[in-house]
Amino acid sequence: MESEPLNLENDAMELEEPYEGMELESEQAARILYNSYARRVGFGTRVSAYRRSRRDNTISSRQLVCSKEGFNPRPDEHKPKRNRIVSRVGCKAHLTVKKQTSGKWAITKFVKEHNHDLVPPDQVHLLRSHRHVSGPSRSLIDTLQAAGLGATRVMSVLIKQSGGVNNVGFTKSDCQNYMNQTSQRTLGSGAQYIFEYLKQKQAEDPVFFYAVQCGPSGNVFWADSTSRRNYAYFGDTVTFDTTYRTHRYRVPFAPFIGVNHHCQPVLFGCALLLNESESSFIWLFQNWLAAMSGRHPVSITTDHDRIIRSAIADVFPGARHRFCKSNICRQVQERLSHSLQSFPTFEAEFQKCVNYTETIEEFEVCWGSLLGRYNLKDDEWLQSMYDARQHWIPVYVRDTFFGETSIAKTSDSTNSFFDGYINASTNIHILMTQYENASAGRHEKEVKAECDTINIAPVLKTPSPMEKQAANIYTREIFLMFQQELMETLAYPATVINDTGSDVIYQVVKFGEDHKVHYVQYNVFEKKASCSCQLFDFSGILCRHILAVFRVKNVLMLPSHYVLKRWTRKAKSDVVLDEDELGLPSSHNESFTDRFEKLSLEATKYVKEGVDSKNVYQVAMDALREASKKVAAATCSTPSLPQSLDMNKAKEFNLNGNQADCDDSCLVSQDEKIQELTTAVVNATETCEAYRAKLLSILRDLEEQKLRISLKVQSTRLNRIT
Known part of the structure; x- marks a missing residue:
């Protein structure tokens, strides 16, 4: 079986040819490297033999082979014969990687020679390991399918948009299979598990936020209290990570990620996207924004995708939107494989033009020269990337804060929160466990960084x-x-x-x-x-x-x-x-926002606990009335004079020596006024609490109805499928 298509995350690694002794960060990195090399040369790959460690039973070595390695199995004489294509011819080309004591992986053997003809550049996209429905293509297919178009018409649109069938990256059969899967995509048996999990989390944490999109979409979003606090501290820049689209994950899991003060990834919320239409992305972004108290980020980074771009413009009109540069550079490997193979220096010059030009004028000259030198001026995909240059070329976006410490190199700190926890085989049940494991693991790393900062x-x-x-x-x-x-x-x-x-x-x-x-x-x-x-x-x-x-x-x-x-x-x-x-005057005063958030958090917890029973409710109401009196008294009372204020300031506060001359009748009058105001506040509070209790009850009923309807819809769809 040929290997699944891989996401090329390390731009520098893509430029290299494998060699014995070469060190890589992981087994996945080795697969990425070999698959990228195979695409340029003209053959497919698959994962072959492996060995496990006797100590902990983990994989310690892996062999990656040409897809024509080995031989097709001999047909069984007792079974009906079928005309099978002979796809394996005993090719010896392969690459072996072994895990080192340092934790890295090293190439221990690399055989380049093949015993068969290599595939020309205009056919390499047909090999299984280089064939996949990419994220942007998925969004477009979803939209066209929703409009009633079949696979043939969808492929016609994709071919025209990509500038030729060679640039689509998959076949009509792949498109048809994806459309069939889309019509069946659902949380299935995991739906009830997800909903119960989210309800339990909200019961444990009153600040836990979740939303379910009703109807056929069935998308889910949630953000725990830690994610919401993280955003309050570090919400200036956000990455919407849709890695699942390029890695073919079983679960369409898309987190919102930021970067903390230790340059570590932090979580701002998660989504399960069963539908990738523009309306679904708008729904998701609006709910995420609501969970983050309506505070817009300064900048947001996403995949290069027309539908996501439109949704971002709709929900975050003031945020600077950037496309992920590393994903675009990965597409260079797929769409310009012929140029990469014919001109070995092209990619290095492309990277130099993109990353190291200092001014817009310098970039424009360099880009035009590059396309002219390699005869690529008529390439439609490159032209589309040029048209979108203000969204991904560093010289255009570096005037905005993105929280990366290098302009030329893309930081991995904002898109690696779940690395090592979630992969293409993760299902719904495992996802939620790994979500918690990843959150705990990242928290531990932040604590370690905090400890190092303080003690080292x-x-x-x-x-x-x-x-x-x-x-x-x-x-x-x-x-x-x-x-x-x-x-x-x-x-x-x-x-x-x-x-x-x-x-x-x-x-x-x-x-x-x-x-x-x-x-x-x-x-x-x-x-x-x-x-x-x-x-x-x-x-x-x-x-x-x-x-x-x-x-x-x-x-x-x-x-x-x-x-x-x-x-x-x-x-x-x-x-x-x-x-x-x-060099600033010290201040221990909290901001209005800080005070508001803390009071809101405490009030939410109080209401949650106060409605459990009539007795608890009555105790809570009595306590609120007493607290309301104290707050009203504190609000109406005259503030005391800080020691640092001079006599002129004292007069402004009516706190100079003349204040002591107030007679008893004045004080009595003030007490009566305070009592009247306190009574009014208490009455208003009781009225508000009554309305609040009714509203909470109505909202709770509506939420239960939404969940029941969603479950019925999904059950009906499952019954139709089966």
Whole structure:
């Protein structure tokens, strides 16, 4: 059996040809490498023999072979004969990888020679290991199928959109099979399990949020309290991970992922997408946004998909939408295999054009030159990628924060939360267990990083006060990145090229590399700088070019506006950084949002517990009335004077010496007024609680009805199928 198509996650790895002794991060990485190599050369692959460790019974070695390895089984003389195609001819080409003591995998044997003709580039897409219905194609097929189109007409649309049948990536038979599966896609026996699981989680955690899309779609979304808190701290940038589409997962599992202050992936919620129409994505994004208190992210990263793009524009009109660059580079392997095979230097030049051009003008010139040199100006897919360049080319998107510490290289921190926990064979029941295991495992890693930050002091490499300041402010991981930028300033002299008095423009060039010039504009009075590399805008960490200018201007401490709280040790703290760390006055006051979230959380728990029985309800109401009186009294009372306020401020608060002259009648009048207001508040509270109780009851009944209807629909569909 040939191997399933694989997602190529490491762009650098795709450029290499396997060789004995080559080390890889995992067995999966070896499969990716060999399959990519096979596509370029012109043969199919499959997974063959393996060995297990005697110590823990895990797989310790794996052999990947040409799809023509071995021979077809001999026909049984006692069974009716069928005309079978001879697909195996005893080819010896293979690759063997073995797990090392370090945990990595190494290629121990690599045989390149084949005993058969290789497949030409215009036919390689027909081999099973290189044939799959990709994520974007699935979305389009779902939409066309919903509109009533059959497989033949759907394929016609796909061929036209892809610029030829060779670029579709699968056959009409594959399309038909996918459409048949789509019509049968359902949670099946796992539906009841999922709903019971979600209801149980909500009972355990009042802040647990979930939603089920009624009707034939049956999509599910949920976010636990940890995910919602994570978003409150780190919700500036989000990745919507649809890896399941390219890996052919049994379960259409799509998480929302961010990055924390240790550069680790954090979860913002999860979805099961049984339907991938535009309306389904809009429903999902709207419910996710509701779970996150309506707070929009600054930026969001998704697959390159027309339907997802449209849904993002509808729900997140103010967010910067970026396509996942690594997925696009993977498609280069699939769609331009002929150019890769004919011109070995093409991919390296393509990567250079995409990742290392410094300005938009430079990219435009480089792109045009690249397509002209390799005769690709008429390639429709490349033209479509060029039309969408503002959504994935770094030089266009680096003016927005995406939480990645390198502009050229794509970070894996935001799309690897479930790596090692969920794979193509994971079913519904295993998924929920692995979801909890992954969450616990990631939490443990965050605790470890937090512990290292607190207990392991970084080694300072300079006497710079700024380096010491950064070591005390940033988490360990972020500080090491900042320290690298700071050290690099020693090789970057800054030269004034324009000085208006308030604004100075510097030319910053690395010693010996005069062709790579960066420009820094520095405001003398505000101590604000902007660099042409835009690293701070993109990652939130100051670049070496701005730091070089700071060194020239004797800026010895980091200005507060260049310290993003999300990268600091106190990213999850309600207290701002100390004065000696940032040069800011200390403050222990919580923001309105913080107070609102905490009160909302406590109120939700209180209501949940207070409606269990009549006795508990009465106790809860009595306590609320008493609390309401205290809150009203505190609201109406005059605030005390902080010690730091002067006499003028005291007069503004009516707290100067004249306050003591108030007579008893004034105090009595104030007490009566407070009592009246308190009574009004109590009455209003009782009315609100009555309405709230009725509303909760109605909502609970509606939710139960929705679940029953959804289960009936799915049961009916299952009965029709069987």
